[in-house]
Amino acid sequence: MGIFSLMTGRAGPSGFGSASTAEQVTQGIDAANLTAIVTGGASGIGLETARVLALRKAHVIIAARNMEAANAAKQQIFKDIETARVDVLKLDLCSMNSIKAFVAHFNALDVPLNILINNAGVMFCPFQLSEDGIEMQFATNYLGHFHLTNLLLEKMKNTARTTGIEGRIVNLSSIAHHHTYEHGIRFDNINDSVGYSDKKAYGQSKLANILHANELSRQLKEEGINITANSVHPGLIMTPLMRHSPVMMRLLQLFTYLLWKNIPQGAATTCYVALHPNLKGVTGKYYLDCNEMESSALAKDAVLARKLWDFSNKLVNSASNP
Template structure:
């Protein structure tokens, strides 16, 4: 992908490094490298062709509560549907409430008695995220699972209401703040029930397409020489770094909550609604590398519900198996720096 991008003359340039990736710890489910094209099953027993229903077959998650962002369409909706199918009480955090209610009604029609709630949240606005957290806490529900699924890809340089580059604000900062606000509930729930809490950040293999330093912090507030795909890749890298540092903090605190990142695969969803050319390309090559929505939601549901993932934290999954992220995504110093930077933004 890198050779298609225009060259930048600033210090923040496209990362086109071809250095070898570190090896995976094959003792834990193994790697998914090379499985994309041939649908070969990995050590987990699943592959890129596996669906969300297949990877959660036999799972009893009755009594659990999950918050899922971006749950009104695409893989977020399929994730909500499959979670509800297994007895999870799902709180759908959506920007478009009307679409959210319509999606919730569709789930209830298929699954009578499904526990579904719809609450409004615009991840690009920190005030909206805080309102959602307040409304959720007012429900007096426990929280076992948090799935930070929502994401956008923009064509033009746009700022959020808080003055941040929109993709970074929505894809990372909003989820970072949401996680912080809901974390005490998750800790309490885990402590009182003895059930492992799970936080899943939906990232993307697009995190490989970023700046040489990984995160250009100055471009979050001053996105000069903007190239949307690189900015998008930066936001997806941030998702992985967030889960990495969060995992470290939770382990240090002795909390029974895992934090992992997942790559859902290439799925035609409204993620590309702001990018006409990209949308056309995705549709044109879809028959070759395209996943269905049911397959795209599989890794998220696997990491959220499967017993194979118990005790695994701070990792990156694709096609329902452990995978190796970029060298930037494996950099603990960068993860800590992003954590401190994000904390400063949400507290300002």
């Protein structure tokens, strides 16, 4: 899948391409026996993902920090699909306390968990620390999802074991994972404002999303657990994600308009990886336009993935027990 396919929408080996929409890539799939959590499901790609999963009859939990926006998103889905099964729960990914509370509320619903879509994110924000003292893009895009996934994993394993249905974890990464700091992850100064680059910090967090999916996939395979973990680049889509650099992104769009997708196309790869039977048993891969894609050399580095895993556990422990 090269630039030509991206611009023309030509389908790749999966039968889908950049022009495919989330509805098209899930046509005919019945997800009535599945429960899915979509983080950041109140806007952009996450909202369309939640809508299409609900259209395929899945029970969808929108995890969002802004409950007003989440309830509006739920109403928007109901307008389109009267029979949708959608719940909203509060989750602020840059707070360990909020993640813990979200998992307690989710567990209280006493429902299974088949699909976890780690979608929420922020991009290019100026340097700031989360309430736990972690650099904001790393905290929100990666570390919060790392912690959330760990806290939900036992529930997902139980669901996969008792139902015999494959669980799926999908991490929203980005092609921006290629543009990161020199050694990939700033292990020695992750929270340091000196040397901070809003662009490279975003790339770092998106690299971490892939390394996370890969290491998780390796561990699940080793344990013989029926859950896959993959990562995706959704394409270039104009969403509220661009709020910290609207002018730059509009200009970029002007000069590269053939490379941009609309939101239904932007949600296609996530929905494909979350639901499509073609991907049964496929794990530890990176997808673009519903087709497998090479990630960067750093993203494929298994030693780096393990190092990030251990580093993240230490960060979560120190943030949870200051």
